[in-house]
Amino acid sequence: MSTIREIPEVAALRASRHLIRIPPEIDVPLTRRVRQLVDAPEFRRLANISQLGLVSLVYPAANHTRFEHSLGVYRMALLYLDRLADNDRFEAAVPPAAAERFLVAALLHDLGHWPFCHPIEDISLRQVPSHELFANSFLLEGELADILRHEWNIQPRDVVEMLTHKPADRCGRLLRSMLSGPIDVDKMDYLMRDSLHAGVPYGRNFDQPRLIQSLCLNEAGDTLAITDKGKTAAEMMVFARYVMFSEVYWHHAVRSATAMLQRAFFLLHPHLDVDSLFRLTEQPMIAALRNAAGDGPSAELLDGLFGPSRKLYKRVAQCSLFQEPALYERLARRPYPWLVRCAEQFAGLASRALSRVVAPHEILFDAPPVELEVEFQIEVFFPKEGCYRQLGDVSPVVKTLAKQQFDDYVKRVRLFAHPRLAADLRALPGLTDLLAQAIDLAT
Numbered sequence: 001m002s003t004i005r006e007i008p009e010v011a012a013l014r015a016s017r018h019l020i021r022i023p024p025e026i027d028v029p030l031t032r033r034v035r036q037l038v039d040a041p042e043f044r045r046l047a048n049i050s051q052l053g054l055v056s057l058v059y060p061a062a063n064h065t066r067f068e069h070s071l072g073v074y075r076m077a078l079l080y081l082d083r084l085a086d087n088d089r090f091e092a093a094v095p096p097a098a099a100e101r102f103l104v105a106a107l108l109h110d111l112g113h114w115p116f117c118h119p120i121e122d123i124s125l126r127q128v129p130s131h132e133l134f135a136n137s138f139l140l141e142g143e144l145a146d147i148l149r150h151e152w153n154i155q156p157r158d159v160v161e162m163l164t165h166k167p168a169d170r171c172g173r174l175l176r177s178m179l180s181g182p183i184d185v186d187k188m189d190y191l192m193r194d195s196l197h198a199g200v201p202y203g204r205n206f207d208q209p210r211l212i213q214s215l216c217l218n219e220a221g222d223t224l225a226i227t228d229k230g231k232t233a234a235e236m237m238v239f240a241r242y243v244m245f246s247e248v249y250w251h252h253a254v255r256s257a258t259a260m261l262q263r264a265f266f267l268l269h270p271h272l273d274v275d276s277l278f279r280l281t282e283q284p285m286i287a288a289l290r291n292a293a294g295d296g297p298s299a300e301l302l303d304g305l306f307g308p309s310r311k312l313y314k315r316v317a318q319c320s321l322f323q324e325p326a327l328y329e330r331l332a333r334r335p336y337p338w339l340v341r342c343a344e345q346f347a348g349l350a351s352r353a354l355s356r357v358v359a360p361h362e363i364l365f366d367a368p369p370v371e372l373e374v375e376f377q378i379e380v381f382f383p384k385e386g387c388y389r390q391l392g393d394v395s396p397v398v399k400t401l402a403k404q405q406f407d408d409y410v411k412r413v414r415l416f417a418h419p420r421l422a423a424d425l426r427a428l429p430g431l432t433d434l435l436a437q438a439i440d441l442a443t
């Protein structure tokens with residue numbers, strides 16, 4: 001095999017047999033060695049982990065799995081390679097063997113995800129590994145590792161490196177930007193797929209084929225870029241991501257459910273064996289958490305999420321950076337245990353103000369996590385002028401939505417309370433002072 005187009009999987013893009021169908025009417029071509037990976041237990045596990053976790057409590061059809069998404073990402077990786085195979089600079093920089101490793105890395109990029117991975121990772125507990133690190137145990141040994149070695153002639157360690165390390169060489173940097181960057185194969189699939197299953201148009205409202213058609217290399221030749229033909233599609237993708245965050249991933253009821261799970265996990269984690277817990281699929285993990293909760297405070301939180309009736313905590317107060325910058329700045333990107341202390345202090349103050357017992361777990365503070373989202377920095381090539389410019393410099397939409405603190409626009413600070421308390425707390429005349437006092441006491 002001497003060219004990218006001769007890679008059997010890229011050639012199979014034009015095949016009419018051995019296809020897996022995924023929504024929306026997309027055929028993913030399978031070669032024998034791809035099927036072997038997809039059928040391996042480490043990959044099958046993803047068929048029992050939902051992509052969006054608690055989002056389905058708000059958007060009931062958002063039940064698609066990491067398995068479906070991974071197949072979508074793999075097909076997207078094939079389309080990227082097929083397009084870039086026409087690019088002389090790409091062909092010169094990326095040998096076919098490296099392109100094959102990229103395909104495998106795209107397919108396996110989510111192997112380390114466990115159920116409800118994002119909310120749990122976001123609270124940054126010492127005992128919780130990153131999902132990228134957790135993937136090592138599924139990638140480096142077992143059936144899947146044997147298939148990589150014997151059927152693909154790929155060392156599992158090289159896939160781990162491609163997914164987790166900052167590469168020093170040009171080829172590595174280029175492939176890495178296709179796996180994790182502003183227009184990576186992951187975002188291209190999940191924005192469309194999450195939007196489709198949630199039943200909203202926002203994440204699908206950009207011209208994917210046009211964007212793929214415009215893929216090229218940046219001026220230095222070590223990162224993915226686009227030509228000016230893809231500029232509008234890229235701007236609309238930035239907007240799609242912004243709206244998906246505000247309407248789906250950071251929807252207030254999704255955040256209520258997220259804050260409930262985070263507090264339950266935080267209360268339980270000293271008694272959990274996280275390594276074996278994270279190997280479970282979704283339903284067994286829920287059962288293990290509820291079992292560990294017994295009749296302690298986390299049981300009520302977990303029951304509201306996973307019990308026979310849905311009882312999400314209600315909003316008592318919320319603000320963005322623009323509404324209340326001082327309050328926002330005090331709560332955003334602070335360590336999670338400190339947010340729990342704020343909630344405990346607020347529960348004490350609220351007990352006095354309402355003259356009834358408010359238990360600490362009945363109050364939840366939710367705020368943007370420490371980790372910031374990826375910035376949308378991408379070069380645009382203007383062939384007529386023969387120059388490259390940053391998309392943010394030629395697009396007011398991107399400048400506003402992506403360059404300047406994407407997180408502060410879409411992620412709010414919120415105070416949630418148990419439904420039996422929320423209305424009374426909202427009616428308290430001194431609520432804002434109570435909030436400020438709780439933060440002072442926790443600091």
Ligand SMILES: Cc1cn([C@H]2C[C@H](O)[C@@H](COP(=O)(O)OP(=O)(O)OP(=O)(O)O)O2)c(=O)[nH]c1=O
Binds near residue numbers: 051119186194249373
């Ligand atoms: C941030 C976030 C993402 N998600 C979903 C949206 C996507 O389907 C998926 C994205 O996460 P991943 O697939 O883990 O990818 P990522 O974190 O590398 O994403 P990005 O490149 O955007 O930084 O998780 C949530 O459900 N809740 C969240 O709070």
